[in-house]
Amino acid sequence: MSTANNSASAPQHQPPGCSIEAALEIVRDRWTILILRDAFRGIRRFDDLRRDLEIPRAILADRLRSLVESGVFVKRQYQQRPERFEYRLTPMGMELSPILVSLMQWGDRWLSGEEGPPRLLVHEPCATEIDMSFYCWTCEEAFSPTQISSQPGAVTARALHSQPALHSQPVLQEGDLKNNGATES
Amino acid sequence: MSTANNSASAPQHQPPGCSIEAALEIVRDRWTILILRDAFRGIRRFDDLRRDLEIPRAILADRLRSLVESGVFVKRQYQQRPERFEYRLTPMGMELSPILVSLMQWGDRWLSGEEGPPRLLVHEPCATEIDMSFYCWTCEEAFSPTQISSQPGAVTARALHSQPALHSQPVLQEGDLKNNGATES
DNA sequence: TTAGTTGGTTCGCAATCTGAACCCAGCTAC
DNA sequence: GTAGCTGGGTTCAGATTGCGAACCAACTAA
Numbered sequence: 123m124s125t126a127n128n129s130a131s132a133p134q135h136q137p138p139g140c141s142i143e144a145a146l147e148i149v150r151d152r153w154t155i156l157i158l159r160d161a162f163r164g165i166r167r168f169d170d171l172r173r174d175l176e177i178p179r180a181i182l183a184d185r186l187r188s189l190v191e192s193g194v195f196v197k198r199q200y201q202q203r204p205e206r207f208e209y210r211l212t213p214m215g216m217e218l219s220p221i222l223v224s225l226m227q228w229g230d231r232w233l234s235g236e237e238g239p240p241r242l243l244v245h246e247p248c249a250t251e252i253d254m255s256f257y258c259w260t261c262e263e264a265f266s267p268t269q270i271s272s273q274p275g276a277v278t279a280r281a282l283h284s285q286p287a288l289h290s291q292p293v294l295q296e297g298d299l300k301n302n303g304a305t306e307s
Numbered sequence: 308m309s310t311a312n313n314s315a316s317a318p319q320h321q322p323p324g325c326s327i328e329a330a331l332e333i334v335r336d337r338w339t340i341l342i343l344r345d346a347f348r349g350i351r352r353f354d355d356l357r358r359d360l361e362i363p364r365a366i367l368a369d370r371l372r373s374l375v376e377s378g379v380f381v382k383r384q385y386q387q388r389p390e391r392f393e394y395r396l397t398p399m400g401m402e403l404s405p406i407l408v409s410l411m412q413w414g415d416r417w418l419s420g421e422e423g424p425p426r427l428l429v430h431e432p433c434a435t436e437i438d439m440s441f442y443c444w445t446c447e448e449a450f451s452p453t454q455i456s457s458q459p460g461a462v463t464a465r466a467l468h469s470q471p472a473l474h475s476q477p478v479l480q481e482g483d484l485k486n487n488g489a490t491e492s
Numbered sequence: 493t494t495a496g497t498t499g500g501t502t503c504g505c506a507a508t509c510t511g512a513a514c515c516c517a518g519c520t521a522c
Numbered sequence: 523g524t525a526g527c528t529g530g531g532t533t534c535a536g537a538t539t540g541c542g543a544a545c546c547a548a549c550t551a552a
Contacts, residue, residue, distance in 0.1 A: 141414025141424060142344050142407060146337050148418075149410070159327050168499050178541050183500060193417075204549040206498065214417050219452035220409035220439050222327060225334070228406060229326025232378075232399050233333075239326060246456040250445040254405050257442045257449075260435040264442075267404035271431040353530050363510050368531060389518045391529060495552085502545075509538070520527080 148192045149221065153177055154185050159222055161195070161215070166208040194218065224254050333377045334406065338362055339370050344407055346380070346400070351393040379403065409439050 149155060156175050165171055172182055186209055189195045194215040200208045211218075223243060230239035243252040255264045334340060341360050350356055357367055371394055374380045379400040385393045396403075408428060415424035428437040440449045 140344070141411045141419060141426075142340065143414075144418040145410045145414035146340060151336060152331050155327065155331060159325070169497080172499095179500070180502085180542095181540070204498070216452060217413060217416065219455070220441075221406065221413060223441075223452075223455070224405035224409050225330045226326045228402060229328075229330035231402065233329040234326060241326075242458045243455050244458055245441070245443040245446065245450055246454045248443065248445045249456075249458070250443050252441055252455065253444060254439070254441070256405075256408075256430070256437055256439070258430040258433060258435050259438060260433045261430065265430055267401060267408075269431045270404070270408070270428050270437065271434075273427045273429055273434070354528080357530095364531070365511095365533085366509070389529070493552100495550100497550080498548090500546080503543090505541085507538105507540070510536085511534105513532105513534085515532075516530095518528090520525105522523100522525085 145221075148189070148194060149218070150185070150188070153181055154189065155222070155225070157182070157185055157189070158194075158211075158215070158218055161209065161211050162219060162222060166210060168207070168209075189215075220254070223252065227252075227254050330406075333374070333379060334403070335370070335373070338366055339374065340407070340410070342367070342370055342374070343379075343396075343400070343403055346394065346396050347404060347407060351395060353392070353394075374400075405439070408437065412437075412439050 149158075153175070156177075157171060160171055160174055165174055168182065168186070171177065171186075172179060175182070186195065186197075190197050190209070193212055195209040196212055197207050197209055200206055226241075226243065234240065244250060245252060253264075256267070256270070257264050334343075338360070341362075342356060345356055345359055350359055353367065353371070356362065356371075357364060360367070371380065371382075375382050375394070378397055380394040381397055382392050382394055385391055411426075411428065419425065429435060430437060438449075441452070441455070442449050
């Protein structure tokens, strides 16, 4: 505030592109995410998913169909004669793991009881706990979400001057905020 | 694996604890996530959110109420006389950022058109693009989701032997998979 | 022949979402 | 002093979606 615009009421409704919105059209709801979680655990078959999640059959069929359609799963026949299928993560699907991991870690940190997190994720070779904090390969250091800023993106201009915007804002402290709000104009 | 069980149908329905499920009870749906996205962009007021998201008032009121209840937002009066309120992220809420960032990055990578991602997130001090891949502080290297494994967690046992399970599985390659399926028993 | 397995679809009822209308307090302009 | 706006809601009827239970189809095993 203080100065000019920064009205906080963005004029556009980002019609061409908010990647979060785009991703949410595929990662639709709770069930979809739980199906993905199970997929990462190696559960691949309709009935196993149904049993494990206690999900209504119609919903499961629908979600699997739409995940296949969007390229997150491939449906593969694993047996003929009684035709049987399984659903496997594609590379596109595999790369959803940071989303699941960050959900899990947030749940661990803020929602797990006194006994601590139910499960730990570790780097397999060395068994070190996974840390999802942000890491900068230029500065060679980890940093917090308050140090994130956003650039117009798209096409060329990569490592140009960062135009503070969109994300960020150390809302943690009361009134004072770096004010990255002034997005456009 | 290979040997006995590996039934892929987990006996329990993790009643005490899957942190992903726990997190999903708070991060309920698409609208909640979009509200959070806007919060990170600095939009804090009912009407600004409503306008920006074009969200039905009743839904917005409900989601804000539940986010306050769960501790993600605080409701603060920013003006008396006409009493007016705003919703601010708590530290708990701020730490949801990795979830949003990973959604955004996945969307950028897999869903953005030819023109590339609509916006880039950068490390503010140096303007380097953010990389959410996993980093191990012991091995001092980045690693892929296929190298994630999970341990029983809870309480004590930290850096013990990693018991492959839950997460992971290089589903990327066809038939052969390390098969970490055998979770419990 | 009967039962069981796997992967679904169909159906009717319940819960949820949605847009539009309404409410209220306190301005502000006329 | 009243009409109209703003901010932050609530209420309501109708559409959409979720849900459990039942059913189906193709096969196998006893």
